[in-house]
Amino acid sequence: MITRMSSLFLRTLREDPADAEVPSHRLLVRAGYVRRVAPGGFSWLPLGLRVLRNVERVVREEMDAMGAQEIQFPALLPREPYEVTGRWTEYGPNIFRLKDRKGADYLLGPTHEELFALTVKGEYSSYKDFPVTLYQVQTKYRDEARPRAGILRGREFLMKDSYSFDLDDEGLARSYAAHRDTYIRIFDRLGLKYVIVSAMSGAMGGSASEEFLAEAEHGEDTFVRSTDSDYAANVEAVITPAPPAQSTSDKPDAQVHHTPGTPTIAGLVDFLNTARLGRTFTAADTLKNVLLKVRQPGAKDTTLLAVGLPGDREVDLKRLEAALEPAEVALLEEADFAANSFLVKGYIGPGALAANGVRYLVDPRVVTGSAWVTGADKADHHVVDLVCGRDFTPDGTIEAAEVREGDASPDGNGTLVAARGIEIGHIFQLGRKYADAFGLDALGPDSKPIRITMGSYGVGVSRLVAVIAEQSNDARGLIWPRAVAPADVHLVIAGKDDTVRAGAERLAAELDAAGVQVILDDRTVSPGVKFADAELVGVPTIVVVGRGLANGVVEVKDRASGERADVPVDEVVAHLVGLVNS
């Protein structure tokens, strides 16, 4: 069916919308693809809905091709299953909750792990039934604190979420790998530039978890990549390369110094460098001990935790939280210091921690044999040459220090640089958390139950429309990849005389008959307006039927490159069919 601009429900805007923060939002609104109807809530106008459905189709085709089976759950979900897993509480204000007329609690589903696990438990029972992978393409809801950037971060959005169910870890690894391959195929088909980054899997530690991040200047997610290799990772997932351990026997003895008024690293370093100790100190020579209180899930009380890290690094709270997840963590407050008088603020050292049973985790750079300036557990005193493994023994290491540009890449090749991206996919070896919660077992060949292990995998379908727009536009408008474009050809009638109009109509009809999706600009506005709209709308190929028709040619323009060519009228259908199928 030919889409006629004269009747298409579309009004392009010459001006940028006032509330648009990023290019994709600006252009999708200006080109009439989406409209905001509430904070984080958008309507899809005809062209936008076509692109959304095209993205959805690509995702569905690849999910089907990998053997995943599509089902669909309601978005309005009862509280009970989420109560069983604790997520009703854990989500806090991030989900929409409501009561029905009888006062029963419901939520608008942010993800559906619970329902998938319960459904598989309801249908399947034998080891012979497994593995199975199910998916849905579903409207999801999250009550974002700050919905922003148009459909990039809405409160109602379309997601493909899938879940694999396997009998053992090897099966899960295979399902995970299959999803990884499928996601690569999806994002490649969509023409996206993206990286796959290691993602922290927190308490589920050891489980594989990776994020697909589309590269985007305005992306919300930061990650690091190597200058010299394809290493890329979420900051939370960066593993600090530890220097080699050193001998402890060749170090000078630890010595306590009176360092009055040096509770800060900078003050301490200044003091040491004027104290005639015979060497120069930097912040990297000091060991900063940060005191935290940690609450394990379900626990009433918090316990103290000390993190030791080189004084030139700050604690990165997101890395710290990821390392301790699912425990909650907070910095000590004055009252906590008061309640633990052995903690001499500004002068805390490993000695008092060990003497008082405080768990002590250190940055991986704090290796055996390394010598540090650190607190002497006495006001205005520090100890120099306190050697790890000789003078103190940490309880382990923790990834809590900030990652900086220029740090060595964990894979040994090059150094790290920061980059920004937008999460478009996430694959995660979830393990047995939900199977445990609901008792999801298969009966094995020996009639013994086998606890199922799950993977969870998501693609942000509606977000992808914005991500593609974010990566593919220019000053004049959108530039859609052919796989998702709202049409194949944007045919402009550039002339008022009947021959031109009739020629364009005939060409549109022939293209339509040949299976080419045509937007025909049959409006009575000026060619200039039509050209501007064609560039803004961003269909990959723009065909202009105008004066050249008298010489038997029409102009075919590539939206992305701007290249134009005159093509003989009697060859143009074949030419365009060739382009569409290329």
Place this chain on the structure above:
Amino acid sequence: MITRMSSLFLRTLREDPADAEVPSHRLLVRAGYVRRVAPGGFSWLPLGLRVLRNVERVVREEMDAMGAQEIQFPALLPREPYEVTGRWTEYGPNIFRLKDRKGADYLLGPTHEELFALTVKGEYSSYKDFPVTLYQVQTKYRDEARPRAGILRGREFLMKDSYSFDLDDEGLARSYAAHRDTYIRIFDRLGLKYVIVSAMSGAMGGSASEEFLAEAEHGEDTFVRSTDSDYAANVEAVITPAPPAQSTSDKPDAQVHHTPGTPTIAGLVDFLNTARLGRTFTAADTLKNVLLKVRQPGAKDTTLLAVGLPGDREVDLKRLEAALEPAEVALLEEADFAANSFLVKGYIGPGALAANGVRYLVDPRVVTGSAWVTGADKADHHVVDLVCGRDFTPDGTIEAAEVREGDASPDGNGTLVAARGIEIGHIFQLGRKYADAFGLDALGPDSKPIRITMGSYGVGVSRLVAVIAEQSNDARGLIWPRAVAPADVHLVIAGKDDTVRAGAERLAAELDAAGVQVILDDRTVSPGVKFADAELVGVPTIVVVGRGLANGVVEVKDRASGERADVPVDEVVAHLVGLVNS
């Protein structure tokens, strides 16, 4: 892609689910199409989702063919537009409401009139832009008091809703007619048995409104149809045929009788028939006056209304409410009678009503010249031969009396019989209600604003899956029409030897290559189990590859008729392709 029963996420049930009230629910659960996850909330398993998508596709194709343009709104909607139209309040407990983290009010959209009107206002401004018809296929929410019958009446369901926007009433009538034709095409393609009934349009009186009701024994909607014509109507929309007016001059004078203890019609008739008045009375000779209080929208106070109807008929509250809509109506209570002492309960007549300025509407059977026994406005007294148009003059007529089987059909052909159905579509000339609320105007050729008039049209997409199942099943299971079946062919491997299995696999591959959707039952269960599942699942054509293969034939069975035929193996692909495309 071949769907293999060995890996299909499907477990059929031998037993009926305990909570299933109607055949469609029972069979859709037993055949593994849907599962209940909450009251009125269902998940779609793979086969069910396929049928749902097929129904959706038919609806979309026909909407596109009529020139309607698809868009999509969020389901989570802000309160404000619904406040403007008053529906935030009017919906009462029938919608789901919630607050976001900032305390702002939202609802889950039950229909989207407000959003469509606002969107058209946002994009369009000139008379040249109109008419336009927009639609969406969207998940809708209603907090039904009693969700029942599976997906027939859920709280979360899929609907196609469309809205036409026209410059004038003639345009609206054309848009309405186009939708009517489109709905006929949709329901015909889906193979449904249905009637189109006049529906009351209440206060919007005069506007056309029709419902498409699928005939169904277990339907919730009652309607009447003629024994002798294709007349069908909602009970609320039945127009009572009025008898011809009579002369008032040849009637005996009205006479008041002492009729002690006759506040009821039955008591009155008994009394009269023993009072030696020289004739026999029936309840149909009496005029019953029912007192009501009516509150106009927005009004603080109620006003009295009397309805006069033949004593052999009860007031049908639904018909009464529909006739008075959007006013609210209630029967008088004791306190109301006490406050209006001229109302002598059980003996109310037209005299006191007129004397006290009470509006008096009568059943259409109460024509000029008809004589009645009715209350004399005095305890224990009635008046006989009170003649309409001579002794009293009603303020008009009202359709408030019950409709009974055997009543004359309003079209003059035959009598009415009651029938049950399920609403599958509704078309409605909405008029200017929403355009008025939001000031939706087009600028006319004379630069004056033209108020837009709207039509609203709905099809219950997910409900249709159940309706089709309700109309098309037998004792063994579902029988899908080809247009929506989850597959074209259900191929059963009925034999263990390798030749049979290989032959079936080859046939499945050939069918798949020919574009025929195949479910292949490659499980290791007995042929009996496979046959039972095939009948339950309800794919239109069942092919059995078994012992006949040695003789070069496979069995092709029509699920609906049960007819079987042996078809030579080398002809079966062509034979099945022919069936699928027929």
